[in-house]
Amino acid sequence: xxxxxxxxxxxxxxxxxxxxxxxxxxxxxxSVSWYQQTPGQGLQFLFEYFSETQRNKGxxxxxxxxxxxxxxxxxxxxxxxELGDSALYLCASSLSRNTGELFFGEGSxxxxx
Amino acid sequence: xxxxxxxxxxxxxxxxxxxVIKCTYSDSASNYFPWYKQELGxxxxxxxxxxxxxxxxxDQRIAVTLNKTAKHFSLHITETQPEDSAVYFCAAGEGTxxxxxxxxxxxxxxxx
Numbered sequence: 001x002x003x004x005x006x007x008x009x010x011x012x013x014x015x016x017x018x019x020x021x022x023x024x025x026x027x028x029x030x031s032v033s034w035y036q037q038t039p040g041q042g043l044q045f046l047f048e049y050f051s052e053t054q055r056n057k058g059x060x061x062x063x064x065x066x067x068x069x070x071x072x073x074x075x076x077x078x079x080x081x082e083l084g085d086s087a088l089y090l091c092a093s094s095l096s097r098n099t100g101e102l103f104f105g106e107g108s109x110x111x112x113x
Numbered sequence: 114x115x116x117x118x119x120x121x122x123x124x125x126x127x128x129x130x131x132x133v134i135k136c137t138y139s140d141s142a143s144n145y146f147p148w149y150k151q152e153l154g155x156x157x158x159x160x161x162x163x164x165x166x167x168x169x170x171x172d173q174r175i176a177v178t179l180n181k182t183a184k185h186f187s188l189h190i191t192e193t194q195p196e197d198s199a200v201y202f203c204a205a206g207e208g209t210x211x212x213x214x215x216x217x218x219x220x221x222x223x224x225x
Contacts, residue, residue, distance in 0.1 A: 033211045043157070043202060043215040056212040059114070090156070097209045102147075104156040 002027065004093050004105035012111045018079040021108045025072050025093030032074040033102065034066060037088040046089075049074055050097050078110075086112045115140040117205050119216025126193050127224055134219045136203035137185040143205040146179060146186045147213070152199045160201075161188070193223045 005024040013019050025032050033056075034046040045058040049068035066076040072093075078085055088109050092102040116139040126132050138146075147162035163170045163177045163186065170177050174193075179186040190197055200220050204213040 031209075031211045035215075042217040043204075043213075045212055045214065048209070048211045050211070056209070058212075092211075094211055097211055101159045101162070102210060102213070104158070106156050 004091055004103050006089075006091050006105035006108050008108055009106065010109050010111075012113060013081050014113050015081055015083060017081050018077060019081060019110060020075055020077045021089055021091075021110075023074045023076075023091030023093075023105060025074070025091075026103055029093035029095055029103070030072050031094045031097050032068055032072060033092050033094075034074070034076050035090045035092065035104075036060075037090055037107070038086075043090065046076065048097075055097065081112045083112050086110060115143055115205055115207070115214040117203060117214050117216045119203050119219060121219060122217065123220045123222070125222045125224060128193060128195060130193055132188075132190045132193055132197070132221055132223075134188045134201055134203070134221070135185060136187070136205075136216050137183075138205040138214075139184065140205070140207065141181075141184065142207045143214075144208065145206040145210055145213075146177070147204050147206075147210070148177060148188050149202045149204065149215075150199045151202065151218075157202060190221075193221075195223050195225065197221060198223045 033048040035043045048056040068074045088107040091105045144165035149157040151157040176189045203216040206213045
């Protein structure tokens with residue numbers, strides 16, 4: 001069974017641009033959540049999607065948005081990029097909302113210049 | 114919102130010794146406490162978790178204890194091995210495991 005797949009793995013953008021990151025969960029997993037990982041802040045929750053609906057949102061500005069499709073695949077978008085958005089963006093999937101284990105992807109490393 | 118504090122930030126032990134990492138949380142509604150291990154350049158992976166109706170859980174060399182009254186939980190690794198070297202994150206969640214608040218991580222180094 002394939003794991004969580006994230007694309008692209010690496011990308012470089014400049015300030016003011018926007019970026020879209022993609023996540024394909026493990027087959028059969030319906031819950032997808034996104035985390036931002038930085039050296040100073042650790043892993044911070046961005047949002048959670050289940051059945052194409054955003055169920056929870058973290059404390060991030062409105063420039064960060066996401067969506068989930070009917071096949072459970074998810075995308076997140078960051079508009080008007082700032083230098084501080086440079087981070088590893090991790091997607092995680094789970095079978096349902098209350099099952100114990102989150103399976104993480106390898107992440108998309110975003111560098112904003 | 115929930116706040117999770119994790120200590121120490123770095124920990125160096127000799128092979129065969131025990132390692133203990135401690136976390137405290139602030140939201141009494143949190144009832145799910147997983148621990149993740151992240152090796153250098155790799156994705157975080159769940160190593161053990163505990164729910165609030167249980168005080169202790171063991172899995173071979175790894176154990177987690179939970180004190181709900183004091184709002185703290187700990188990871189214990191016995192007989193450490195070099196492959197245990199990694200960053201360990203504690204986390205807390207309420208109801209859903211999909212929205213977790215993570216600690217800032219502990220870098221564990223096991224030396225020969």
